Amino acid sequence: MGEIIEFKNVTRAYGTGEHRLLAVDHISFSIQEGEFVVILGPSGAGKSTLLNLLGGMDYATEGEILVNGTNIVGYGDDELTEYRAKNVGFVFQFYNLIPTLTSFENVALTKNIVKTAFDAREILTSVGLGDHADQFPAQLSGGEQQRVSIARAIAKNPTMLLCDEPTGALDSETGVVVLTLLQKMSREKGKTVIIVTHNAALAQAADKVIRVKNGKIRDVTVNESPMAVSEVNW
Ligand SMILES: Nc1ncnc2c1ncn2[C@@H]1O[C@H](COP(=O)(O)OP(=O)(O)O)[C@@H](O)[C@H]1O
Numbered sequence: 594m595g596e597i598i599e600f601k602n603v604t605r606a607y608g609t610g611e612h613r614l615l616a617v618d619h620i621s622f623s624i625q626e627g628e629f630v631v632i633l634g635p636s637g638a639g640k641s642t643l644l645n646l647l648g649g650m651d652y653a654t655e656g657e658i659l660v661n662g663t664n665i666v667g668y669g670d671d672e673l674t675e676y677r678a679k680n681v682g683f684v685f686q687f688y689n690l691i692p693t694l695t696s697f698e699n700v701a702l703t704k705n706i707v708k709t710a711f712d713a714r715e716i717l718t719s720v721g722l723g724d725h726a727d728q729f730p731a732q733l734s735g736g737e738q739q740r741v742s743i744a745r746a747i748a749k750n751p752t753m754l755l756c757d758e759p760t761g762a763l764d765s766e767t768g769v770v771v772l773t774l775l776q777k778m779s780r781e782k783g784k785t786v787i788i789v790t791h792n793a794a795l796a797q798a799a800d801k802v803i804r805v806k807n808g809k810i811r812d813v814t815v816n817e818s819p820m821a822v823s824e825v826n827w
């Protein structure tokens with residue numbers, strides 16, 4: 594397993610003059626292929642900005658972001674579109690499902706982005722929602738909606754799953770179900786999974802923990818023997 598992601602001195606500045614703010618401030622770190630990574634930090638630390646930069650949804654002001662050895666900083670719109678389609682599955686706090694489409698249709702949409710996307714019904718079954726394929730988001734619990742959104746993210750077989758506070762809207766029990774599924778994506782499918790959270794307990798289950806504050810890295814720790822999510826003491 595080699596390094597799949599490398600941030601080199603990456604900065605994202607917003608605003609100008611006295612309003613200039615470094616949401617991400619000269620950050621460097623690397624992530625190995627297949628790693629289960631947790632990014633921790635208080636609100637406003639720059640976690641979402643960091644994830645959006647990696648996901649090709651925002652532009653770095655400075656530095657290099659290497660993905661499989663290629664620098665995505667400086668990519669134009671078309672290159673970023675292709676990069677996102679091939680590499681990135683995104684999971685959001687509030688699921689972002691289309692309310693007028695069933696679970697099946699929400700996942701099947703990925704076929705429009707990537708021709709080789711997995712069969713939506715198979716993917717829904719793999720996240721335990723085979724029986725909910727024809728239900729609309731409003732007919733599902735929060736945890737089920739998040740599992741549909743994970744199914745949607747993995748349907749196009751991306752190299753990485755980027756999850757921004759994926760359990761932020763869930764009760765703790767349902768959150769564990771979702772986190773267990775995400776850890777399984779890393780352990781069994783070899784996906785590189787990066788989870789932004791402010792629940793420090795999840796650090797026990799991570800291969801790597803990146804702590805962020807005020808746009809800077811406070812420390813990076815590697816767990817030699819990470820716990821299963823189900824064993825974590827919440
Ligand atoms: N589009 C934007 N324009 C201006 N400031 C922003 C923008 N996005 C984020 N910020 C600022 O950058 C900092 C980091 O934000 P964010 O990455 O959302 O933090 P976190 O996800 O850790 O809560 C905050 O101070 C936030 O207000």
Ligand SMILES: [Mg+2]
Pocket residue numbers: 640641642757
């Ligand atoms: Mg955020």
